[in-house]
Amino acid sequence: MGDTDKSMLVSHLGRKLLNVVPMLLLFSLGFVLGMISDSKFPNFYLPFIPPMPSPTPFPPLPLLPVSSPPPPLQPTASPPSPLPTQSLPAQVGALRFMPNNIMHNMTDEELFWWASMAPRVHSSPYHRVPKVAFLFLTRGDLPLWPLWEMFFAGYDGLYSIYVHTDPSYTGSPPKESVFYGRMIPSQKTKWGDVTLVEAERRLLANALLDLANERFALLSESCIPLYNFTTVYALLTGSSTSFVDSFVNHDSEVRYNPFFADRSNISLAQWRKGFQWFEMDRALALEVISNDTYLPAFQEYCDAVPACLMDEHYIPTLLSLTGWTHNANRTLTFADWRMGGVHPRTYWRDDMKVELIREIRGGAGKNCTYNDGANGICYLFARKFAPDALEPLLSLAPKVMGFG
Numbered sequence: 001m002g003d004t005d006k007s008m009l010v011s012h013l014g015r016k017l018l019n020v021v022p023m024l025l026l027f028s029l030g031f032v033l034g035m036i037s038d039s040k041f042p043n044f045y046l047p048f049i050p051p052m053p054s055p056t057p058f059p060p061l062p063l064l065p066v067s068s069p070p071p072p073l074q075p076t077a078s079p080p081s082p083l084p085t086q087s088l089p090a091q092v093g094a095l096r097f098m099p100n101n102i103m104h105n106m107t108d109e110e111l112f113w114w115a116s117m118a119p120r121v122h123s124s125p126y127h128r129v130p131k132v133a134f135l136f137l138t139r140g141d142l143p144l145w146p147l148w149e150m151f152f153a154g155y156d157g158l159y160s161i162y163v164h165t166d167p168s169y170t171g172s173p174p175k176e177s178v179f180y181g182r183m184i185p186s187q188k189t190k191w192g193d194v195t196l197v198e199a200e201r202r203l204l205a206n207a208l209l210d211l212a213n214e215r216f217a218l219l220s221e222s223c224i225p226l227y228n229f230t231t232v233y234a235l236l237t238g239s240s241t242s243f244v245d246s247f248v249n250h251d252s253e254v255r256y257n258p259f260f261a262d263r264s265n266i267s268l269a270q271w272r273k274g275f276q277w278f279e280m281d282r283a284l285a286l287e288v289i290s291n292d293t294y295l296p297a298f299q300e301y302c303d304a305v306p307a308c309l310m311d312e313h314y315i316p317t318l319l320s321l322t323g324w325t326h327n328a329n330r331t332l333t334f335a336d337w338r339m340g341g342v343h344p345r346t347y348w349r350d351d352m353k354v355e356l357i358r359e360i361r362g363g364a365g366k367n368c369t370y371n372d373g374a375n376g377i378c379y380l381f382a383r384k385f386a387p388d389a390l391e392p393l394l395s396l397a398p399k400v401m402g403f404g
């Protein structure tokens, strides 16, 4: 590998920089030696390395199930023709040196830098099947994982999973679980704090490293899917917008502080609120991880104000600051706030009834549009379900949710 790297590196640069070839040779020799002597560590700063063939091609993809999802859904973009034969490399950047492993030693700074890279050439030499990235922001255990396991069964290659836990958490799902080995390097988070925003950005950045990920859904350990995978996948990948809750009204304005104008020129008119559980597309995910202009103001504010609840303001306000239009301005994740207070209602074992799931699937009193047309689906996911709701949920899934 060293020889080809060296000769391609030289030929790549040599054309333009003939007179510095001797210097380059010295440099690349040192560089190859460096790689050999430090083989335990992937070198994160390797410019001009020609792409290596993907060491592990994707397992054969299951054909999309033919069952028809709700009417106005459009099929996802077809691959460019003539059909490229090579499948997309699983990951880009640093992680290409560590295939099949999402754990890495990059700092956040390194991670965001790699994740922010986006191809500008539209026609791809690779066959790309879009995937949905499920981002689990949790404290520790995922008590409802057997339900999710049922949901994902049979759809390998169409989804990827990333889990951010408290760094002190040492548990692990069983080896045969789809959650096994999907934990990303994590940092401490605190309820209502800007550290939650940082964790969300960390999840997005890790998922962006996989170029096949097209949609990004943020979930908690208390979330459940309301529909089967086919429906969730079709609705997310077929949508022309992201689904990030973002609104302006009296409720949204109460946490605005003139500090944001002084510090970052954010006006009350630009201030937004929204529940943090989002489903966004790749373009918005890239913006969220790479636009760090306003984050320091939110971090400083939260340092001074405990429980600043900036997890409910940062991304909605960023959308408004950047004038983002491809957003439905609503989330697809249901939570019941009808009782008031700072937490939504928690559903326990005894609440698990067919009628409850039916009501939420019916929009819980709301009508929703999708790609500018009426469509019955307001919510794809729901929270908050207690661990003891698992057992009844497993038997409700085939009855009302269409899977299992």
Ligand SMILES: *[C@@H]1O[C@H](CO)[C@@H](O)[C@H](O)[C@H]1NC(C)=O
Binding pocket: 098, 103, 104, 105
């Ligand atoms: C991260 O670094 C530690 C020691 O510094 C090493 O033991 C571990 O294998 C590294 N992990 C990866 C994924 O490179």
Ligand SMILES: *[C@@H]1O[C@H](CO)[C@@H](O)[C@H](O)[C@H]1NC(C)=O
Binding pocket: 065, 067, 068, 069, 227, 228, 229, 230, 231, 401, 402, 403
């Ligand atoms: C998924 O659910 C939809 C209804 O939401 C149903 O029409 C379809 O048959 C289900 N697909 C599978 C593979 O079970």
Ligand SMILES: *[C@@H]1O[C@H](CO)[C@@H](O)[C@H](O)[C@H]1NC(C)=O
Binding pocket: 265, 267
């Ligand atoms: C601050 O915002 C106002 C209005 O939104 C704009 O006119 C002005 O140029 C901005 N100033 C800076 C320093 O960004």
Ligand SMILES: *[C@@H]1O[C@H](CO)[C@@H](O)[C@H](O)[C@H]1NC(C)=O
Binding pocket: 290, 291, 292, 293, 321, 322, 323
């Ligand atoms: C973030 O978005 C604002 C508004 O569009 C823009 O002025 C700023 O340059 C962006 N910052 C970065 C780092 O992209």
Ligand SMILES: *[C@@H]1O[C@H](CO)[C@@H](O)[C@H](O)[C@H]1NC(C)=O
Binding pocket: 241, 324, 325, 326, 327, 328, 329
């Ligand atoms: C969401 O809000 C933004 C900004 O307020 C707006 O430009 C956009 O059209 C809205 N999206 C929909 C689907 O209404």
Ligand SMILES: *[C@@H]1O[C@H](CO)[C@@H](O)[C@H](O)[C@H]1NC(C)=O
Binding pocket: 365, 366, 367
């Ligand atoms: C939703 O649509 C139905 C049928 O068009 C209508 O009867 C109902 O009042 C609507 N509900 C809301 C909350 O707008």
